[in-house]
Amino acid sequence: MRFLISNRAAISPTTINGIGHGCADQPPKIEGFRKHHMLYPELFRQLESVRWDMERDIPWASFDPAALSDEQATTIKMNAITEWAALPATEMFLRDNRGDSDFSAFMSIWFFEEQKHSLVLMEYLRRFRPDLVPTEAELHNVRFEFDPAPALETLMLHFCGEIRLNHWYRRASEWHTEPVIKSIYTRLSQDEARHGGAYLKYMKRAIQNVGLEAKSAFAKVGVLMASARRTSQALHPTNLHVNKALFPKDTVQSRLPNPDWLEHWLDKQIDFDAVWENKVVERILHNMSLLMERSFGTVQELNKYRKELARELGSALEPGAAGKAA
Numbered sequence: 001m002r003f004l005i006s007n008r009a010a011i012s013p014t015t016i017n018g019i020g021h022g023c024a025d026q027p028p029k030i031e032g033f034r035k036h037h038m039l040y041p042e043l044f045r046q047l048e049s050v051r052w053d054m055e056r057d058i059p060w061a062s063f064d065p066a067a068l069s070d071e072q073a074t075t076i077k078m079n080a081i082t083e084w085a086a087l088p089a090t091e092m093f094l095r096d097n098r099g100d101s102d103f104s105a106f107m108s109i110w111f112f113e114e115q116k117h118s119l120v121l122m123e124y125l126r127r128f129r130p131d132l133v134p135t136e137a138e139l140h141n142v143r144f145e146f147d148p149a150p151a152l153e154t155l156m157l158h159f160c161g162e163i164r165l166n167h168w169y170r171r172a173s174e175w176h177t178e179p180v181i182k183s184i185y186t187r188l189s190q191d192e193a194r195h196g197g198a199y200l201k202y203m204k205r206a207i208q209n210v211g212l213e214a215k216s217a218f219a220k221v222g223v224l225m226a227s228a229r230r231t232s233q234a235l236h237p238t239n240l241h242v243n244k245a246l247f248p249k250d251t252v253q254s255r256l257p258n259p260d261w262l263e264h265w266l267d268k269q270i271d272f273d274a275v276w277e278n279k280v281v282e283r284i285l286h287n288m289s290l291l292m293e294r295s296f297g298t299v300q301e302l303n304k305y306r307k308e309l310a311r312e313l314g315s316a317l318e319p320g321a322a323g324k325a326a
């Protein structure tokens, strides 16, 4: 399955780019207060209060050399490079969210924490398998331009990506046998869950701001991301085509020293099977249900709702509809 991010646009980027604008220019007021306050300050507080310290909170002294195989150590290298791809993703987010300074400010936290994920994996290798530390050139190779894409769909894509990564890292922690890396993966999985939570707040905000357009974008990407059941391809942002001009080397994974690493890791190593895949789908559907205030037990139900929204959005965009709605 080939999935081009830049071809997702049923909603044009120009429609989406204004998100948050209305809010900033003319804040809607309720009893003298802004209806929407910025999310960044509170997210900063929350994420700072649970942030772990690289030196203090990783049990480096418990390292057991006999419990780390070459095979396991090599996966850590690939994973460190994959996490480094937060750099081009941040460049994309900032470019595609110029109208939303609140979200852009939150990017500083997300970017910091994702780079730290890459760094802690590299620090592990530096201490225990220095021959496998990624080179600067290997890291730099995953920094490439992503085509502009509709901001709401990208937001949902990354929300699902965080949920998926939370589950992948939980499995990775179980699969590894060396105690230090097991504990690192547990930390990372918890961070990814919190990132998902933060994105979810911005998704709620988008529904408050633009309603139907946001719901429609989220349902559409939600259906795609929950339909994986491990098709031929792992559905994660780092595994999607994001630059037509560079195709087929336009996924983060394709630019790793071993482009087949992710599939091998999932299928043969951490064994991310149907049971785990179902957990991801359940989390996505559960959160979609909360977000849309409607219960979705299956992807089919979400897909039905997606079609309803697409119809509604279609009629809202018909000539003259704006006048009717106003």
Ligand SMILES: [Fe+2]
Pocket: 083, 113, 114, 117, 188, 192
């Ligand atoms: Fe991460």
Ligand SMILES: [Fe+2]
Pocket: 114, 162, 165, 191, 192, 195
């Ligand atoms: Fe994350």
